Every structure is written in structure tokens, then in C-alpha cells.
Amino acid sequence: MSSFLSMKIQTYEVLLFLAVFLTACDVSPLNDPYPENESKLSILYQSFSERPKHLDPAVAYSENEYAFIAQIYEPPFQYHYLKRPYQLTPLTASKMPEINYLNKQGEKLGEDAKESDIAYTDYVIDIQPNIQYQPHPALAKNERGDYIYHHLTEAQIQSLNTLNDFKETGSRELTAEDYVYQIKRLANPKIQSPIAEIMKNYIVGFDDFSKQASDKQKTDIKNMPMSGVEAINRYRYSVRIKGKYPQFRFWLAMPFFSAMPWEADVFYDQSGLSDKNITLDWFPLGTGPYLLAENNPNRRMILLKNPLFHLEKYPSEGEPEDKQNGLLIDAGKRLPFIDKVEFMLEKETIPYWTKFLQGYYDASGISSDSFDQAVQFTGSGGVALTSSMKKKGVRMQTLVETSIFYMGFNMLDTTVGGDSERARKLRQAIAIAVDYEEYISIFRNGRGVVAQGVIPPGIFGYVEGKDGINSYSYDWVDGKPQRKKIDVARKLVAEAGYPDGIDPKTGEALILYFDTTSVSIDDRPTMNWYRKQFEKLGITLVIRATDYNRFQEKMRAGNEQIFVWGWNADYPDPENLFFLLYGANSKVKHGGENAVNYQNPEFDRLFELMRNMDNSEQRYRIIQKLQEIVRRDAPWVFGFYPKNFSLYHSWYSNLKPNSMANNRLKYTRIDPDARAEKRQAWNKPIFWPLALGGLLFVLMLLPAFNAYRRRARETLQ
Amino acid sequence: MIHYIIRRFLYAIPLLMGVNILTFVLFFIVNSPDDMARMQLGQKYVTGQAISNWKHQHGYDLPLLWNDTEKGEKKITRTIFYQKSAGLFMFRFGVSDSGRNIGADIQERMWPSLAIALPTLCVGLMVDISFALLMALFRGSYLERAGIVLCVILMSISSLFYIIGGQFFIAKLLRLVPISGYDDDMAAIKFLILPVLIGVISGVGSGVRWYRTLFLEEVEKDYVRTARAKGLSETQTLFRHVLRNALIPVLTGVVVILPLLFMGSLIMESFFSIPGLGSYTIDAINSQDFAIVRAMVFLGSVLYVLGLLLTDISYTLVDPRVRLS
């Protein structure tokens, strides 16, 4: 009995505690995932779903890695934040690069030199003086001017856990030599830069340098010369390119070509540090507006404002409507505005979306499942936020990305591939039958634009309207493109030798194979949908789902038949898309990016012509010819250009979508007070069901207690 | 006793070897080192040179199990298997395929795993035992029958439903706790309430039933009848004798799983984005990071063996009649 009583007392204590706890909750919402004292600070909360693999700018090459390093490292150039079409502006450089054409003998040519005469191009880049690196132990020096941490003892390393355990930090000025050093790093085979194989075709001396560096220590490359790249003086360096490659200027705006102090490699290369996960891949060292203060990829990554960031101002010009949209309010103010950015690991979509609605994330993309909740289509076919979103003050931005998703036919395949009329008709028929309008509406909720050709909007050569449609699968009806009727496709299939989709060889439906990496349950509807599209033609589509590696292997060996793939343009130039169909880039023969192994001499000739041209009327015409060839041959079913919808809360401002610039964080601004207020209002906890549940439980126990009492009495008798 | 423990440890060595070989074989039937390299190098512009560089750097350019080009014992030691296994036995897990030190990661991720697993176990034990005691107290009455039915019902619900439902009602509708996440130190408590609660509820059905049978077995023994005849009340016998005696199987049952708590809960952790070892393992499976998978399998086996050993020892401690030999 006594124990029973004490249990009861405990219950009271718990209730009392709960009551106190509840009254205390008026201060901060119960479900706030962040520490209470943070709510009034200028902190931006973002999420990441997968930890970035590399933060070394020579290696990193994916969106989720750029989210971090583009804020930390600075290449000489960047894309203008507001202006469209995309335009390069200097970042650490003081002006746009000086471009000199040279002939074979190394003599300088005039600006209007013929392409055939140009053997080399020199890019001469001037950088601004007085740019400082972020404070970092690798740059820390003592009074005598020696680096403190470049010769760590074993005992010192043993006592370390993170980079923050180094007491001293230092900084130094950015020099042209640092940019040269980074290009050497790209060439170093030990660093395994993903663009090394491309760059060796362009940068003079790159390949030789790679070979020489292969048996050298990582830190030795500093003093080895690369013939095409040199620092002319402290603030000026030049890069020599083979031939004329105007797209190189875009590469100079990618993190690959940012500055890297040699001290970083010397510091991180000390043995023992990598066992503590202290490597350049995890703790970057740059000149950018932010520095990585905490790197715990298991939970969160924190960017802090770089105290030594050089003077950079918010742009004061943009597109005409930018002023109305309030994007120029901060014009001329010093960047960056936000003090701290917290990236939280968030794997599941439900918690992510819920937290956004509760105000704990400042911006969010829209997944297909939360779409109806956030967005509705207006009568004119446009999109608008739903009223519940508007009430919250959420705003939306849309952007057609410079990417394309396409369905590819393996041109080496005997059924769907090859240059024969029969196969071409089959491909054209499939291009009509696979109704990507429906795909976009079902699986992407309208977040995409059906592709009519290789080039996405925003890139030179894209044509809108009647002239831009794919006349092999579309008709221009009532001022808009309309997919051809399925009968047209059926006729094509019959002409291809499969009447009603029946394969004369077997007498049964023609079987085609769809190779995919989609093995998860979430992809089942998509696969079913593809099957239905082919059924329209009487063709049976067999899905061959394998894991990513197996898929890649099939692609390399040319064993696939039909697949879906995407390409995200590296820079806003049509060359970066058409090269996916260039014969010399064939995947099976040359290991290149031409995954469909398409080869058409006329296409290749025109492509070579177009490749190095500056944007001009002539280039535009060639591009249209290229488009026409691809549409006719149909090695791709042009799928769609994805459209990105992003939502952000009212307190988050200065946002303009930009699919090229990665370093957008420094322009944005947060109003923490407005945020704290909204969060408070949106997150009032509801307690009555809890109380009700407790009451029910007690009621349930009551008969038990009675029964017990009766029983105790019985035993006494 | 000491002899026994040493013998058990020696017995563990062939066991761990077996585990190691099995995982190695299973994994390499599936994945060639080329695949792993490609997986890690990403999607764009991957060339053969880049792959062989990667393999060399991560030590995957050797033969798998047997090196014909070397001499003597190097035929065995200069292989991927030997190079990657030898360290495991000294608990040096090496570097993961994505370049992080596994040992450091495990040390860091162990604590969040424990932070859910331990409270779930303790609270779960308390709840299970108290309900089981209640049911033993009311044995034969309608309450017991209702309790059993309730237990079976709770048992018949998939744990996924508990998680999805819990997150939906408590975190989303009632806004009582953060829906997911984790923090250091004491700030972690608000993140742990929901997973622990769900963990306890999803285990309560089978737990209560199990403890109830234990208690009932004890209740039917002679000494209980004697105690009752002596005039002790129902509750007194239950708490003084039955509970104490039934605690032996309870404790030994708990000891087996104690070490395995370190491994974390796969699903709970990824649903609540808790950076523990469970989600570490799932991530490794999904990204096919062989080094991590092997380290985790090895760790799991070691902890399992440790659990068996601890059980044996705890038997001798609580029950002097059992002797280890």
C-alpha cells in the first residue's frame, strides 16, 4: 500500500512540474528546435539533406557542395545578382579579364583575328589589392614571422579534436599566386579534380604538369611551374588557353578557379590531422563573406560572417522591375547582411515541410506532395499561392532552370538506335506518345516546361513561340504548341514495321526496355506511367531497375536501350548542351558525356563551327540548324526544363532566383524580430487532448483500484 | 571465472573472423572497387584515370583475397581483405570511402544513439514491469483479460504507424515538441521526448506480455502459496517475493541487449534525424560506403558477443547456483 501511495505522490509531483513547465512556455514555443537565446539574432536557417562530400573547391562539383563553398571561396568573377541574361562581373578581380589572341609563334593578334589563325588565347586577370583571407590557424604566425602550426608535434595533434582547438589564427593578403596555385592543384592527380580531364584539353601545360606532379608530394607543386599559367606580379596573373575557347571565362566564375593559399595544403597535409577529420575537405579556407565555423555533417553546419571580408557592395542596378520588388533598397550597402547561417541536416520531407510552416526554416522548395497545399493554378494557367500561404505572408519565386531532363535512346541499340528510317520513325513515334505535359502535371505539379529542343530558356539560342517548337511532335494550334495526336504516332510505328505495336518476328507486342536507377517505392507510379505511355502504341515497356553502379556500367558498355537522364548546364552557353550529342563525346567509344552515343557527321560539323563562336546572328542560325537535326533524328525525347518553385517567409528579403550564381547568401537579409513574432503566433501548443488522455487513463485505472480494494478485503477475511 | 572469460574472448576471435569474411564476400559480390570509385566520384566527367587514382588512394587497387604477384606471406597480406581487416581487430576502423575517419565518427555518433536507446530502455522497463505487475495483481479478472487484449492489439500495429502517427499528432497538430532534430547536452531533451515515448509505446505490448508470463510463473510457485498462507497480503507477496525473484530473468534479459544499445535504432533515428549510429549505418548502406558498413557490422558482432558474455556473468552474480566452467 505504501508504495502505491508514494507512486501517487510522484504523480502529483509530475503534474506540478508539468504545470510549471506549461506556464513557462509562453516565452518560447515548445516546439522550437533552436536554443531560446537565438530567436532574436540575425541567423538564417537552412537545411541540407545529404552531407556534402567535398568542400575542397578543386573537387566539389555538386549543388549541395556549392551551397557551402560558394559562400567561402571566391573565384575572380561572379554572375551579376540582378541582371538578366546572366552576365559576368568581377568579384575579387578589379576588372573583366584582358583577352589576347596569339598565333602559333606566340605573336599577338588583333581582336578580329580569324579563328583558324588563333592558336592560343591569353586571359590576363587583375585582382584587387587588400583582400584578406578569413582568420585561420594555417595562416597564424608568431612574432618572428614563422608559421606556428606548420610543424605540429604528435602530442599537439593528439590533443586536438576540431579545428577550433587551435588557439591562434592569422590571415594574409590574397595574391595572384594563390589563383595560380589553385590551377596547379586542379592539375595534381592526387587531388582528383573532376574537371582535370577537361582542362587538360584547354590550359597550356596542364597535362605536362599533371604528369610531373604525379610522383611529387602534395606540397611540392607550389614551386613547380606550369607553362601556361603564371603570376605576372602580386596582383596580376595570366592563363593561356589552347585555341579560342570563349567559354573559359565562365569557368573563371566557378569555385574551381578560386584562390587557395599554399599554406592550406602544407597545414592540412601534416600526418595525423586526417585521423581527426581535420582536412581541407572539411575545414575550408577562403576569402569569401562567410567562414565555416562548425562542421558537423552529422547534424549541422554553421557559417559565420567573415570578419575580414573585403569591401563589396550590394549592386545598385538591375532589371527594371527589381526596383518595384524592393530588390534595390539595400543598393550600395556593404555585404553581407546576415551574421550567421545554420544548415541543419533534414532527411525526411515531412519534418522539413512542417518546420517551414512553423517558421523554423526561412525558405523551402516545394516537393510534389506539399504542392497542393502551397500553390494553386489560376484561371489563366499561371500559378499563385494558396490562401493559407498568403495568410502566413509566404512569398514564392519561380525559375526555369538551365537544365533539361530527356529520355534518351541508345543509338547503338539495334531496335531503337541507328540511322535507319525505320528506327527513326519508331523514335519519333515514341516522342509523340510520351506525353510529358501529363508527366509534368502529375509528377511535378506543373513545375516544368515541356522541352521543344536541347536548349533551355535563358541560354543563347532558345526560341520562344511558333518558331521554337519541335515540328516532329508538335503542331502550332491557336497560338500554342499542341502535341500531335496519338494516331500520328501509331501510323509512324506501323511504318516502322510494327503495326499495332506487334513485332512481326515474335507475333507479340514489341518489347522495349527502360533502364532506370529508380528502385524505390516512391518511383513506382512514375514507372507505371512510362509503361502506360508505351502501351498507347501497343508496345510493352519492361522496366529494368538497377542500382546506380549497374546503371552506369550498362551506359558505359552501351547495353541500355531507353533511359531518362538530365543535364544541368555548367555555364550559360549552348555549347555546354550540344556537346552532349557531339560524336566525339560518345560514351561507349570515348567515355564522354554523349550518353546516347549519337553520331551525325553534319551535326558534328556544325557543332565544331558553332562551338567557339561569339554570340552572333550567324551562331544563332547554326544553333537552329543543330536543333532541327536533333529533332528529326530524335535521339532524345526532349522531356522538360524543370521549373523551380521556392517559397520564403515574409521576413526573408533580397531574394532573386538565379540559376548560375551560387553565392547568393551574401545579398539576402533577415528580419529576426518579425520572425520571432510570427513564430510565437504560429506555434501555440495545444494541451487539452493531453489532459483528456490523462483523464481517460485515470478513469481506466479507477475500476482497477476498486477491484484491488475488494480483493485486499477478501484476503483479510 | 577469469579463465572462462578469457576462453570466451578467444572463442570470439574465429567468430569475428567469420563475420568479417561473410560481409566482405557479400559486399564484393555486389560491388567491384570500380563501382565504389564511381559512386564516390560523382556523375560528371568521370574518367578511367580518375577511377584508378581513387582506387590507389583508398587501397582498393589490390586483389581481393589472394595476391599472386607477391611472394611468401605477402600473398595474403597484400590484399584488400587483409589490409582492410587487420585494423578492425585493433578497433582501428580507418577512413571511410568518402574520406572521413570512421573511428572519430563512431565516437561522436554513439552518444545520440545512447541518448534515445537508454531512456527508451529504462522507461520502457519501468512501464512494462508496472503494467505486468498490475496484471499479475488482477489475474483472473476482467481487467487482466482486457489488458491482454490491449497488449495483443498494441503488438499488432507496425512500428511505422507509431512513428508516423506520433509525429503527426503530437508534433504537428498539437505542437508540443519539435518534430525532429537534435542538440547537444541538456537541450537535447525536448527532441528526445517524442522518440522515447514512441519507442516505449511500440514496445509495451510485447514487453508487458513477456513480463506477465514471468510473474505468473513465479506466482504459481509453492513459496508464494506459503507466504500467502503465512498471512502476507497479496501486494506484499507480489512486491517482496515475486518481483524480487522474477527480476533475475528480467535483468539477464536486459543485459544481453545492453551493449547493442550503442548500435542505435535504424528507423527511429532517420525519422527524427538524430545523428546516431543507426542513421549512420543506413546512410552507409544507401551510399554503399563499404568501409563504414564493415566497421558497423564488426562493431555489432563484438557488442553481441560482449552481450552474451555479460549475460553469463550476470547469471552467476544473481544466482549463486550457476557456475561458469
Add this chain to the structure above:
Amino acid sequence: MAVLWTDALIYILIIVVAGLAIYMRGKEHIKRPLQKILRSKTGMASLVVLLFFVLIGLLDSVHFKPANNKNSEIISLLDYWATPLREHGEKTYSAPFATTLYSKEIMTLADGTLQWGYPRLKFGGGYLDDPDTQHVPDVLKKAGYGFAQGASLFGFFILCYLGVRRKPQGEKRQAFGLTRSSKSVLAVVAFLIVTTSYTLIYLSSYYHVLGTDKVGEDVFYQTVKSIRTGLVLGTLTTLIMLPMAIVFGILAGFFRGWVDDLIQYIYTTLNSIPGVLLIAASILMVQVYMANHEQQFTSVIMRADMRLLFLCLILGVTNWTGLCRLLRAETLKLREMEYVQAAQALGVKKSMILLRHILPNVMHIVLISVVLDFSSLVLAEAVLSYINIGVDPTTYSWGNMINGARLEMAREPIVWWSLSAAFVFMFALVLAANLFADTVQDAFDPRRSSD
């Protein structure tokens, strides 16, 4: 007629069960617990539910190639009967019994104007002229019809049964062991099942009884199809692991010495590997195998079936150790029994002793563990599918449904029917299995055989 691998194994399983039933018919020590099961009310009720599920699963296990179909896909008997359900897809989500889609869309009206509203479904109540007023009465009317037809069907069966029963003077029936109370429970449960399922079937030809999913597929159909997957996993896994567990368990216990050491080594090793990792690696392996032998798996259903079979196999490999250990312990006890000792002293062959004396005496342990494992396997499937190492994504299964429905919970308004449907069906099966397992356990528990 086409036979999938799992189909073949199911047929084998049925033959084995039938064989066992015939073998055990006359055995006294089996008869008593069986009678106890038959007397138990919950046992009988859960058995009826289980049998109903099994029936559906069996219907779904008879595959053939439809005659008038140029597609090379094969379908099952169940698919054949549910053809309207399969083919009556909508565009996207619609709620149970709804006549419109769940979310608003731009619709083009007859006069060419655009309107923002809920589009009508193609099949769900598509024949109604004015859903606003006719909808509810129509649903009720159809439900009433369905119920009445189901009830009369049931009544017909009962009459038949009574008619049959009259003839053999009621004596033989008694031997069947059903008491009066368990008979009435049986009748009530059977009545409920027959009428509800008939009502649902009747309604489902007019409405989407449990709504439709993201691509407009009928959820009721999905749920019913998932039954087979659950049953296959629950039973075939056991079928696969049983021989291994029994042989190894008995051998280890009987021979001891190095045999025992070896077997113990094997199962401790397997046991100490975290199960999920083992399953993940094996599933990957299966995928590689299928990728390398593509020509053998031309149809979707065969690929999915192969994966299901492998999953059973792998679960069997990870699961047999528990039973093996139990059997070993039991055999250790049995071999010290007097009659076994006596047999050995008389020079009876060891294989004979194992077959005659040991095996029959451990069968009750096997039986109990089989029924106990069943429900945990059904539950495990859901969890495995969550981490994508469960059944093939094209297979209908509750785990896959739950996973697909996970994201639907975040929608507003929430799409609850997929999850609820999977929950209810899965819960019904597992609950019935658990209750039945309890009854079996009680019946075979020697300590309780006295009462």
C-alpha cells in the same frame, strides 16, 4: 496457366500442410490440443479471419495469361475478377466514395469556359447526374443491396450446411470437436466477413471504396493485392527456414561434440551480424544477379516475384537461428530421456531414433514458433520496405503502401486513406495471427494441458 516461383512454393506448402494433417489425424497427443483450439472462441474467430485472408491469397496465387491480351503480362485469378478495379483508374487522388477529385483543378466546361473546381471522377459514381443530391442515398442504397446479397449468400451456405449435416445423424460432426459456443462465434464471424466483403465488392464496382492514390489507382485493389505478399512472406520464409532449423537443431542437440560446436559457431556468427545489414547486402546481390541475367526476367511480375522469393530466403537465413537454438536445447533434454536411452541401448539406428523419437516430440515447438513468427514477419516487411530493402517496388505490399503514404500525411488537407487502408488490413491480419498464435501456444503448453 503460368506458375511463378512463389506460386509453386505455395502449392508445395499446401501439399505439405495437407500431408501433415493426414499424418496427424489419428495421433492422440495432437488431437487433444487441436480440440482445445477448436473449443477456443478467440481461436476459432481468428482462424476464420486467417482462412479468409488465405483464400484471397490463394486466389491471387493462381496465375495465367489472359487469352485476349497481346501484352505478355500474366495476371492472377484475383486480378481477373477485379479487372474493373484495375482498369478504372482516375487521374490522381480521390477520397473514399468520392465522386470528384480531391484537389481543385482548372476544368474546361462544356461551353468552353474555364472553371476552378473539383473535376468529376471518371468511374467513381460517374453515372450519377447530380452527385450533390444523389450521392449519399446512392451509396447507402448500393451498400444495402450488397449487404442483402451477402446475407442471402451466407444464408444459402448455412442452409446447405444444415442440409448436409442432417444426413449423417450428427455424430460425425461431433468428432470435429466444435462446441456449441465456438460454433456460434464461428457463424457470427463468418457472417460478418461474408457480408462486409460482399458489400465492399458490390460497392467497388460503382465507387472507389477506399479512394485512389496519387496516380489514380484504386486503393482497395492495392490493399487486397497486398494480402498475398504478406502471406507469402509470413509462410514461405518459414517453409524455407524450417528444414535448416530442424536438421541443424536436432543434430546439434543429439550428437553434441564437434557437430554441436560447428553448428553453434554457424548460428552465433549469423546471429551476431546485424540483420538489416545482411538483408541489405543480399538484396543488392539479387539485383546484380537480375541485372546480369536480364533475358530470364522479361516481365515485371517475374522480376518482382524473384525478389520476393529472395527476400523470403534471406529472412529465412537470418531467422532460423532462434528456432535452431530452441530445438537444440529441447533435443539435449530429450536424449537423456529413458526411452531414448533405452532405444540407444537396444542398438536402434541413430537415424531411426531421430525420426521416431526425437522429431515427433519437438514438433510442438516448431508449430508454436511457426505461428509466432508469422506476424513478426508481416510486420518486418513494412520496416524493410521503408529502407528500400524490402519487396520490389512494383509489388503491392502494405509496407510499400505505407512508404508511399508517408508523404501524404504532410499534405493539407491530409490524404489519409492509403495509410488507413494499409493499417486496417495489416492490423486485421496480424491481430488474427497473434490471437491464433496465443491459442496454439496455450493448447500445446504442457503445463496447461491439465485444464
